[in-house]
Amino acid sequence: MHLLYSLRGAVWLLVYLLFILAPLFALLAGSHPPSRDFWTELSVAFGYSGLAMMGLQFGLTARFRYVTAPWGEDVIYHFHRQISLIAVGLVVAHPIILVAVQPQLLAPSNMLEAPLTAHFALVSIAAVIVLVVTALWRVTLKIKYETWHLIHVVLAVVAITAGVVHMVGSSFYLVDPWKRSLWIGLTAFWIGLLFYVRIVKPLFMLRQPYRVAEVRKERGDTFTLVMQPDKHRGFRFSPGQFGWLTLWESPFAITAHPFSFSSSAAATDRRVEMTIRNLGDFTSNVHKVPAGQRVYLDGPYGAFTIGNPTDMHVLIAGGIGVTPMMSMIRTLADQEDKRPIVLLYGVQDWESITFREELEELKARLNLTVVYVLSKPPTGWTGETGFINAEILKRYLMPPYADHEYFICGPNVMMDAIEKALGEMNVPMSKYHSERYSFV
Ligand SMILES: Cc1cc2nc3c(=O)[nH]c(=O)nc-3n(C[C@H](O)[C@H](O)[C@H](O)COP(=O)(O)OP(=O)(O)OC[C@H]3O[C@@H](n4cnc5c(N)ncnc54)[C@H](O)[C@@H]3O)c2cc1C
Numbered sequence: 001m002h003l004l005y006s007l008r009g010a011v012w013l014l015v016y017l018l019f020i021l022a023p024l025f026a027l028l029a030g031s032h033p034p035s036r037d038f039w040t041e042l043s044v045a046f047g048y049s050g051l052a053m054m055g056l057q058f059g060l061t062a063r064f065r066y067v068t069a070p071w072g073e074d075v076i077y078h079f080h081r082q083i084s085l086i087a088v089g090l091v092v093a094h095p096i097i098l099v100a101v102q103p104q105l106l107a108p109s110n111m112l113e114a115p116l117t118a119h120f121a122l123v124s125i126a127a128v129i130v131l132v133v134t135a136l137w138r139v140t141l142k143i144k145y146e147t148w149h150l151i152h153v154v155l156a157v158v159a160i161t162a163g164v165v166h167m168v169g170s171s172f173y174l175v176d177p178w179k180r181s182l183w184i185g186l187t188a189f190w191i192g193l194l195f196y197v198r199i200v201k202p203l204f205m206l207r208q209p210y211r212v213a214e215v216r217k218e219r220g221d222t223f224t225l226v227m228q229p230d231k232h233r234g235f236r237f238s239p240g241q242f243g244w245l246t247l248w249e250s251p252f253a254i255t256a257h258p259f260s261f262s263s264s265a266a267a268t269d270r271r272v273e274m275t276i277r278n279l280g281d282f283t284s285n286v287h288k289v290p291a292g293q294r295v296y297l298d299g300p301y302g303a304f305t306i307g308n309p310t311d312m313h314v315l316i317a318g319g320i321g322v323t324p325m326m327s328m329i330r331t332l333a334d335q336e337d338k339r340p341i342v343l344l345y346g347v348q349d350w351e352s353i354t355f356r357e358e359l360e361e362l363k364a365r366l367n368l369t370v371v372y373v374l375s376k377p378p379t380g381w382t383g384e385t386g387f388i389n390a391e392i393l394k395r396y397l398m399p400p401y402a403d404h405e406y407f408i409c410g411p412n413v414m415m416d417a418i419e420k421a422l423g424e425m426n427v428p429m430s431k432y433h434s435e436r437y438s439f440v
Contacts, residue, residue: 009070019059020052023186030176043097044173050090051163053083054128055190057156062197063244065301072303073242073258074436081135088132091163092125117169124162131155144281149255160190202251205296208232212293213271215286220352222320223287224262224275227295234270235299237261239306239331240324240407240435243299245274247282247289251296257282260409260435261300262323264330272297275354277320304407304435306332311405313339314397316388316418318346318410324435325407326355333365341366342396346373346388346414350381371396387414390421401425406432 027048035041059067060080068076099105131152134141138148164187167174174180214226225245237243244256263273278284289295306313306328315325322345329341347353350372359370373384373392384392397404406427408418415434422432 006070012067012070016056019056019186020049023052023182024048026179026182027173030179033173033175037101039097039101043094043101046090046097047094047163047167048173050087050094051160051167052186053087054091054156054163055160055186057084057087058190058193058197062193063201063298063301068301069303072435073301074434084132084135088128091128095121095125115169117166120162120166120169124159124166127155127159127162131159146255153254157194160187198252201298205246205251205298208234208296209294210234210272210297212289212291212295214291215289217287218275218354219356220277220320220347220354222275222277222354224273225286225289225295226263226271226273227297228269228271230294234272235297237265237272237300239265239327240304241300241302242304242324242435243272243274243297243301246296246298247286247293251298256296256298258301260302260324260327262326262330264334265327266331266334275320275323275326277354279320302435304409304433306407307405311339312398312403313341314393314404314406315341315343316346316393316406316408316410317343318388318414319348320354321408321410321414321435321437322354324409326358328407329359329362329366329368333362336365338367340369342369342371344371344373344388344392344396346375346410349374349376350378369396388418388421390424393421393425402427402431404431407435408432409435409437412436412438 024045057080060076060083063073071079134143134148134151134155138145143151164183168180168183174183209230210227211230212225213228214224216224216226218224240260242258242260244258246253246256259274259276261272262275263271276283276286278286304324313328315328317325322343325343325345329343332339332341343359345353345359353372359368362368363370371384371392373386373388374381375385375387377383377385393401401422402425404427406422408415410418415436419432419434
C-alpha cells in the first residue's frame with residue numbers, strides 16, 4: 001500500500017511539474033521574437049512561471065480524492081501555501097526587474113501612455129499582494145474565516161484573469177497562434193477546475209444530502225452530530241478520515257468545515273458521526289441543529305488511517321484531536337481486532353474528557369490501554385499530569401519504539417512537541433502519521 005501510494009505520489013508530482021513547466025518550454029519552440037537583454041527575458045520567464053503556478057492552485061484545492069490520497073489534505077494545503085509564496089514572488093519580481101532594467105517605465109509620461117495590458121498587469125499584481133497579505137495575516141487582521149475564504153477566491157480569479165489578459169495582450173512570446181492557443185487552453189483548464197469545484201461537485205452533493213438523526217451532548221463543550229444518508233447509500237470511509245460539512249447552507253456555499261468522522265467505519269447502518277467542539281462561530285451553533293435538518297457531506301478525505309494489523313498502534317490525542325482516534329478504536333472493536341492499542345490522551349481536566357465512559361467500556365472489547373494526561377488534574381489525581389512528552393511515552397511503550405505505528409492529532413504546538421519527542425526516540429518519520437486541525 002505504501003509503495004503504491006509512493007508511486008502514485010511520484011506520478012502526480014510529475015503531472016504537476018508537467019503542467020507548470022511544459023507551457024514554459026513550449027515558448028522556446030517555434031518562431032522567436034527578437035532577443036532582449038538577459039534581465040528582461042528573466043523577468044518575463046518569472047511572469048509566465050508565476051502565472052502557471054497560480055493557475056494550478058485551483059487544482060490543488062479542488063479536493064480530488066485520488067490525487068490527494070498519497071499525502072493527505074493538510075500536506076496539500078501546506079504545499080498550496082508554499083507554492084503560492086513562490087508564485088507570488090515570481091509574479092512580483094517580474095515588474096520589479098523590468099523597472100530596474102528600464103527605469104524610464106516609471107516616468108509619468110510613460111505611465112500615462114502605457115498600453116491597457118500594462119494596467120491589467122497592475123490589477124493582477126495588486127490582487128496577488130492583497131491575497132497574500134490576507135492569507136498570511138488573516139487572524140491578526142481579524143478577518144472572519146468565511147469572509148476571508150470568499151475574498152481569497154475572488155482575488156485569485158481577478159489575479160489570474162488579469163494576468164492572462166496582460167500576457168496574451170502583450171503577446172511578445174505568443175505570436176504563434178498555437179502558443180497563444182496553448183495558454184488560452186491552459187486558462188480554460190484552470191477555469192474548468194474552478195467550475196468543477198464550485199458548480200459540478202456541489203450539484204452532486206445536492207443530490208446526496210444527509211439528515212441529522214441526533215445531536216448528542218458529549219463531555220468538554222462538545223456535541224456529536226449523527227447523520228443518516230437521505231435516500232442514497234452514503235459513502236464508506238476509513239477510520240481516521242474526515243469530511244467537509246455544510247450545515248446551514250447549500251453545497252454551493254463557499255466555505256464548508258472539515259471534521260473527522262468519529263463513528264465506527266464498520267457501522268452497517270451507513271450513519272456517520274462527527275464530534276464537534278465549540279471553538280468559534282460555526283462550531284458554537286452545532287448544538288442548535290434540529291433532528292431532521294438537511295446537511296451536506298463531502299468526503300471521505302485524508303491519509304490518516306490505521307494500517308498493518310500486526311503493528312502496535314500508539315494513538316496520541318490532544319483535546320478534540322481524539323475524534324479520529326475514537327473512530328479507529330470503535331472500528332477495531334466492531335471488527336473484533338485484538339492488536340495492541342495505546343491511547344495517550346492529553347486533556348485539560350477530568351470532567352472534560354470527551355468519550356471517557358465509552359473508552360472505559362471499550363477496554364473490555366479490545367487490547368486497549370488508555371492513559372489520560374491532565375494539564376489541570378483534580379486533587380488526589382495519581383495519573384499522568386502536564387503534557388505528553390518523551391518520558392510519558394517511554395513509560396507506556398515497549399522498546400524498540402521504532403517498531404510501533406504512531407498516530408498524532410491535536411493542537412499544532414502539541415503535535416510539534418510529539419514529533420520532536422519521537423525523533424529523539426529514533427522513530428523514523430515513516431512510522432508516524434499526523435492530522436493537523438489547522439491548515440495554517
Ligand atoms: C482535517 C480536520 C479535521 C478536523 N476535525 C475536527 C473534529 O473532529 N472536531 C472538531 O471539533 N474540530 C475539528 N477540526 C477543526 C474544525 O474544522 C474547526 O475548529 C472549525 O472549522 C472552526 O470553525 P468555527 O467557525 O467554529 O471557528 P472559527 O473561530 O471561525 O475558526 C477557528 C479556526 O479554525 C480554522 N477554520 C475555520 N473554519 C475553517 C474551515 N472552513 N476550513 C478549515 N479551517 C477552518 C481557522 O484556522 C480558524 O482560525 C478539524 C479540522 C481539520 C482541518
